Amino acid sequence: MSKPPLTLYLAAPRGFCAGVDRAIKIVEMALQKWGAPVYVRHEIVHNRYVVDELRDKGAVFVEELDEAPDDRPVIFSAHGVPKSVPEAAQAREMVFVDATCPLVSKVHIEAERHHENGLQMVMIGHAGHPETLGTMGQLPPGEVLLVETEDDVADLMPRDPEKLAFITQTTLSVDDTAGIVAALKNRFPSIIGPHKEDICYATTNRQEAVKAMAPKCDAMLVVGAPNSSNSKRLVEVGARAGCSYSQLVQRAADIDWRALDGITSMGITAGASAPEILIEEVIDAFRDRYDVTIEMVETAVERVEFKVPRVLREPA
Incomplete structure (x- = not known):
């Protein structure tokens, strides 16, 4: 057949x-x-x-x-x-x-600088996520107030509403965060924001690619882990951008083929911690079942590299 x-x-x-x-x-x-x-x-x-x-x-x-x-x-x-x-x-x-x-470290440095200037911090992030815990742990207890949603902004009780700054987790939804930032600025007009947006280039770029790809697709899969914030955000961005079936899978074995019955177009992306070998595995699984034509949806080219710490570059 x-x-x-x-x-x-x-x-x-x-x-x-x-x-x-x-x-x-x-x-x-x-x-x-x-x-x-x-x-x-x-x-x-x-x-x-x-x-x-x-x-x-x-x-x-x-x-x-x-x-x-x-x-x-x-x-x-x-x-x-x-x-x-x-x-x-x-x-x-x-x-x-x-x-x-290094882009998380940048947020840490920002928080410390604002703290030294006598400002209390508001962090936009997910409670319990390791990045949020790490960033909040840069300052003494009570110096960082966490908000997850626009509704949380209304419940904030800062020490001094005139002495506030905000930072964000680097892996959030760009659109959701924009709404929370607007709510913060509306309630605290003098709040100070980051010089350069805290959401990292990789999170932003992957979300932009999904927004461009989703309207073309009957379904979309994000290769990533269930505890990966940026991967889960890609699923949400895909659904909002017009792809009614947008799901997270860790491996090809997790694909729900019955849910994909009758599709003619499929979108595939991956969170920032998913290796290419897992993406290839998913593509091969589709090749086993379909006559596949691949089209790239490219919205940015990344050339960012970060050096490893000096201690590892020196001989033992």
Whole structure:
């Protein structure tokens, strides 16, 4: 039997960003320099495939620093950590490497600068997400107020409404965040915002590609992890941009083929921590069932690279 035709739209950019690329490289270089095991506090990036690959090479993933021994190197994840974590590592005289994405570190520096200027911070982010916990943990308790939605803005009780600044998690929906920022400015006209938007280039670019691709598609899949904020935002952006079936899958095995019955066009993208090999796996699964024609939907070209920390570039 001949396979039904399917136009497969592939978003570009998609998948790994510079911060994720750097974080994975840091773990690999640490293993080369110090040998196994190297401990990593929290998943280095939110992707099971990546974490399992690094575990096979000798990385040991722990949730808290207490679980790592004093005499082995420890790496802090790309999402960033509260200030108390490197302080604890220093107190134990541990060798540690910070794999925090430089664009997350930029938000940390921003928060500290505003704090030094006597401003209380409002953070737009998701409660409990490692990046949010890391950013809020840069300042003393009570100095960062968290909002997740426009409704939360009405409940804010700042110390001084005239002395406020806001920062955001780097992986949020651009459109949702714009609404929250507008609500903050409406309620606190003197609130100070970032010099340059905190939502990172990779998050913005992947959302723009989805907005361009979604109206062409009967269905759309985002390759990513359920605990990946930027991946979940891509699913939401796809649905809002006109693709009624927009779903997250970790691997090709997760595809619900019955839900895709009768489609003639399909969109595929991937969150910033999903490797290209998983995207290829999904494409191959469609080739097994359809006569696939691939069309690229490219909205930006990324050439960003971040250096790894000097300690890894120096000989052991």
